[in-house]
Amino acid sequence: MTYALPLLVPTKLTMPQLRDTLVLRTDLLARLGPHPSTRLTLVVAPAGFGKSTLVAQWLTRRSPQQPAVAWVTLDEHDQDGPHFLAYLVGAVTRVLSDACASTVALLKTSASPLYVMLRALLVDLSQLSTPLILVLDDYHVITSEAVHQTVAYLVRNLPPQCSVVLISRTDPPLPLGRLQAEHEVTEIRADDLRFTKAEAETFLVKMTGHMPSHQALNLVLQQTEGWAIALQMAALSQFERTGYDHLPVKANRQIAEYLADEVLAQQTDEVQQILLRLALPSRFCAHLGATLVGLAPADAFSGANGRKETGRSGSPSLAGKQTSTADPGHLWMAEQIEQLVQANLFLAPLDHEQRWYRFHPLFRDLLLRRLHLASGEDGVRALHRQAAHWFARNDALEEAITHFLAAGDEPGAADVIEQHFNAAIIQQFQVWMPPRLLNLLPPTLIAQRPGLTFLTARKGSINLNLAQLATGLEQIDAQLAATSPDETILPWPTFLADRDNLKGILCYWQGRTTEACQLLEHAAHHGSAFTVVRQALIYLGLAYIATNRYGEGQQIIASLQPKHVDPRSPWLTVGRLSALCGMHYLAGEFSALRRDAQRLLQVVEEHGMVASTWISYGLISLGFEAYERADLAQAADYFSQLVRLKYQANPIMYLNAVIGLAVIAAVQGLHAEAASYEQEAHAFAIEEGSVAFRNQALGCSVRLALLRHDHATALALARQIQPNPHFGLSVSFAFPQLTQIVAFIVAGSADEHHQAAALLEQAQHHVLTNHSTRVAILVLTVQALLHQARHQTQAALAALQQAIQLAEPRAMIRSFVDFGPLLVPLLNTLAQRGVAPDYLKRIMMAAERSGIIAESAPMTTPPLDRPEVLTRRETEILALLAARWSSKEIADHLIIAPNTVRKHTSTIYSKLGVSSRREAVAAARALGMLPPE
Numbered sequence: 001m002t003y004a005l006p007l008l009v010p011t012k013l014t015m016p017q018l019r020d021t022l023v024l025r026t027d028l029l030a031r032l033g034p035h036p037s038t039r040l041t042l043v044v045a046p047a048g049f050g051k052s053t054l055v056a057q058w059l060t061r062r063s064p065q066q067p068a069v070a071w072v073t074l075d076e077h078d079q080d081g082p083h084f085l086a087y088l089v090g091a092v093t094r095v096l097s098d099a100c101a102s103t104v105a106l107l108k109t110s111a112s113p114l115y116v117m118l119r120a121l122l123v124d125l126s127q128l129s130t131p132l133i134l135v136l137d138d139y140h141v142i143t144s145e146a147v148h149q150t151v152a153y154l155v156r157n158l159p160p161q162c163s164v165v166l167i168s169r170t171d172p173p174l175p176l177g178r179l180q181a182e183h184e185v186t187e188i189r190a191d192d193l194r195f196t197k198a199e200a201e202t203f204l205v206k207m208t209g210h211m212p213s214h215q216a217l218n219l220v221l222q223q224t225e226g227w228a229i230a231l232q233m234a235a236l237s238q239f240e241r242t243g244y245d246h247l248p249v250k251a252n253r254q255i256a257e258y259l260a261d262e263v264l265a266q267q268t269d270e271v272q273q274i275l276l277r278l279a280l281p282s283r284f285c286a287h288l289g290a291t292l293v294g295l296a297p298a299d300a301f302s303g304a305n306g307r308k309e310t311g312r313s314g315s316p317s318l319a320g321k322q323t324s325t326a327d328p329g330h331l332w333m334a335e336q337i338e339q340l341v342q343a344n345l346f347l348a349p350l351d352h353e354q355r356w357y358r359f360h361p362l363f364r365d366l367l368l369r370r371l372h373l374a375s376g377e378d379g380v381r382a383l384h385r386q387a388a389h390w391f392a393r394n395d396a397l398e399e400a401i402t403h404f405l406a407a408g409d410e411p412g413a414a415d416v417i418e419q420h421f422n423a424a425i426i427q428q429f430q431v432w433m434p435p436r437l438l439n440l441l442p443p444t445l446i447a448q449r450p451g452l453t454f455l456t457a458r459k460g461s462i463n464l465n466l467a468q469l470a471t472g473l474e475q476i477d478a479q480l481a482a483t484s485p486d487e488t489i490l491p492w493p494t495f496l497a498d499r500d501n502l503k504g505i506l507c508y509w510q511g512r513t514t515e516a517c518q519l520l521e522h523a524a525h526h527g528s529a530f531t532v533v534r535q536a537l538i539y540l541g542l543a544y545i546a547t548n549r550y551g552e553g554q555q556i557i558a559s560l561q562p563k564h565v566d567p568r569s570p571w572l573t574v575g576r577l578s579a580l581c582g583m584h585y586l587a588g589e590f591s592a593l594r595r596d597a598q599r600l601l602q603v604v605e606e607h608g609m610v611a612s613t614w615i616s617y618g619l620i621s622l623g624f625e626a627y628e629r630a631d632l633a634q635a636a637d638y639f640s641q642l643v644r645l646k647y648q649a650n651p652i653m654y655l656n657a658v659i660g661l662a663v664i665a666a667v668q669g670l671h672a673e674a675a676s677y678e679q680e681a682h683a684f685a686i687e688e689g690s691v692a693f694r695n696q697a698l699g700c701s702v703r704l705a706l707l708r709h710d711h712a713t714a715l716a717l718a719r720q721i722q723p724n725p726h727f728g729l730s731v732s733f734a735f736p737q738l739t740q741i742v743a744f745i746v747a748g749s750a751d752e753h754h755q756a757a758a759l760l761e762q763a764q765h766h767v768l769t770n771h772s773t774r775v776a777i778l779v780l781t782v783q784a785l786l787h788q789a790r791h792q793t794q795a796a797l798a799a800l801q802q803a804i805q806l807a808e809p810r811a812m813i814r815s816f817v818d819f820g821p822l823l824v825p826l827l828n829t830l831a832q833r834g835v836a837p838d839y840l841k842r843i844m845m846a847a848e849r850s851g852i853i854a855e856s857a858p859m860t861t862p863p864l865d866r867p868e869v870l871t872r873r874e875t876e877i878l879a880l881l882a883a884r885w886s887s888k889e890i891a892d893h894l895i896i897a898p899n900t901v902r903k904h905t906s907t908i909y910s911k912l913g914v915s916s917r918r919e920a921v922a923a924a925r926a927l928g929m930l931p932p933e
Helices: 026-032 051-060 081-095 101-109 114-126 145-156 177-181 197-208 214-224 228-236 249-262 269-278 286-292 328-342 361-393 397-406 410-427 435-440 443-448 450-462 466-481 495-509 513-525 530-546 550-559 570-587 590-606 614-628 632-648 651-667 671-688 691-707 711-718 736-747 750-770 773-789 793-810 821-832 837-849 872-882 887-894 898-912 917-926
Strands: 040-044 068-073 132-137 162-168 185-188 347-349 357-359
Touching: 026 051, 026 185, 040 051, 051 132, 051 162, 068 081, 081 101, 081 114, 081 132, 081 145, 101 114, 114 145, 145 162, 145 177, 197 214, 197 228, 214 228, 214 361, 269 286, 269 328, 269 361, 286 328, 286 361, 328 347, 357 361, 361 397, 361 410, 397 410, 397 435, 410 443, 410 450, 435 450, 435 872, 443 450, 450 466, 450 495, 450 530, 466 495, 495 513, 495 530, 513 530, 530 550, 530 570, 530 750, 550 570, 570 590, 570 614, 570 773, 590 614, 614 632, 614 651, 632 651, 651 671, 651 691, 671 691, 671 872, 691 711, 691 736, 711 736, 736 750, 736 773, 750 773, 773 793, 773 821, 793 821, 793 837, 821 837, 872 887, 872 898, 872 917, 887 898, 898 917
Parallel strands: 040 162, 040 185, 068 132, 132 162
Antiparallel strands: 347 357
16 A cells, blocks of 8 residues: 555554453453544553553454544654644555645645644545544653644644544543543543453463463562553563462562553653652652652651651752752642652552552662662662651651561661650550551560560450460560669659559459559559550559459549649540449449440540540440340440451450350351451451461350250360469459360260369469459359259259359349350259249349250351461461562561571461461461451
């Protein structure tokens, strides 16, 4: 075929050829329709996203009656207006040879003004009998204002039978407002072009000839984020041989070369420098960016030890950008980021306001490598220090700590944590920081700082890791003893009183309740931080119960005025009410529990404290009370509200709410729902790394197995519950040790009955020494079951009658119903003897509603084989293994040696009974240690 304009390059007028590996983008094609429905179709995305391929796929699937397609692939030489117009005409005449005669004639003369030729083209197009689609590919290379004006005029005045498809890496500088208002623009963006999981799987099958495994598919999607060219390079590099930790070196090198050539090299030196600095943090905003390029004041975070750094040390600023106007750096950087977004330089907004951004991870990897080459290790550490100070000033503690450690500034990381806790004390914050932040710090650093050691000990008090609490307190005493009184610098003013608070909590859990009362009262009256006192108030109330001072303790709690605390503070009110709720629960005083829990939630709502941890104390208390009244629907509602809070809630309360929902679902016959809550209980217990939490989760499993009449599973799981001589000191939905005894009685042999008797004797001793009425009622009822199992009927009736007499004034119902059908004959006998007839009638009615009297057929489910509990570090590594991190990446992230990672991994395999990473992740998901894939 001959062309009317023979100097045009023919390949620029050819639509890209579609390969055999083409993936049919069904959803996008359906969205676009059989042909363009608007005057302009914009396909805008960064390099390698498959823009041209999608358009070619779309336009080659036309039927014979569909419009003709004129395709022009532009390049940097197409900046002249007439030259550009010649290519448009050449593309049209290539598919419609008789078209555009007037415009061709004008182009051959080379004497007509551009606007005359453009008008001639529009007249020629209006005379076409065949609809036409004009495609302008690689439009981002056009920098000529004349060409932009030509395209804008052309699109604005297109005849109805014509449309334009514009393919670009950046938004074209065209006045599109009117067209958009008239709904005459269709837009396809990068997020639309990302391959879905199904599309990626199809693509990889076509590229490699075989179906990728789930692990490999998830790996490649996670690391490429559906970016087409990266998927292709991964497939060509045989990525499945990497063990699913990361993309292979070959793929990473190819992707880096592509990005360097197609993206980074196209930017000015100044833009490249900005990109390198912005890539340092995992997310950035204009304020942070201005700091990193040296345009904003970088006043340092002032650490607990008074250390202060400017944050600019060793970091060169961009020349010529400093200015004396108010915050010019931020404004300038905001403009630069906006330009980067418009240039589609692999930025993704992280919020609706588009204040925060991040780079595509593969592009960020390239930028970080270039940053290290350009700035050297010292320069990069200086930038990390700048970022650390910025994040610290803006209360982004996790990122501040991460950057301090990356800068090699461990004292800075310690300062930011201690300083923030000191601020929390001064301002009476309800929550100071997520405990997980401490896991970012190396143990050697924590061991050197009494403040950090205190915080790890406090974390142990929160998740009932008593070994961690005890060890931390011992280390604090050793650290303070190692320095003379004159040299000792306390991390914050109330440190010693705060330490005594934790000692009081430890004494409580060790059963030294009188000593606990003394320590907790002394610390509260003599200056302990209220941030710590609020926790101690709870334990002080429980200690009053354990020392048989329920009435006196209520008065003391209600009037206790900690030093340094405003007596009108709503935080003090909710702290007192939370403590009273714990006291009422252990005392079995459920009407008082309901009253004070409702008051607590009222104060929380009135003072806008709904997002606080304290709401969990009110919700769990009302849930406990509703459950005990046998109002399961209301109890489930309170528990569900608490579960939705999860990490905002107190972890003990959260776990109890999950277990409560599991038991309620099982009682109602919803065994699949119960199993899901059961799995969450075990997963959370493993996450917290506490033996007490693991016992709670195991107790839940035993209870559910008994409700299913799966005695073998109940017995096997009950044997895994570890001893706790002071189990009844906790405010718990149920007591694992009592559940263990019940399982031994119901499902065990004579040997288990003997073991149950020994455990029950310990429980009775606990009741005598710790004065918890609710626990006493439960222990007496379990004792009745044991006597009955041994055919000691009179002793069984005597024990149960004593329990009924204690429970009747407290209107306790479910505490008896939950023991199941074995208790019914004893309750009937007591009723026949005239013991509390009205009360027993209510219990029997609740039992009948639960289906306990008309016992259902046993049902079986596969037993849950619970692994040995993982440590916190092992749990972290397991999660990173599931995310396909390599051992080296894990070591760098956790700041430990690779050999240590391998040792932890080996221990994880041993505990899970597996031999590979893939098996470990699969087993952990099956056991609820990890979320579903």
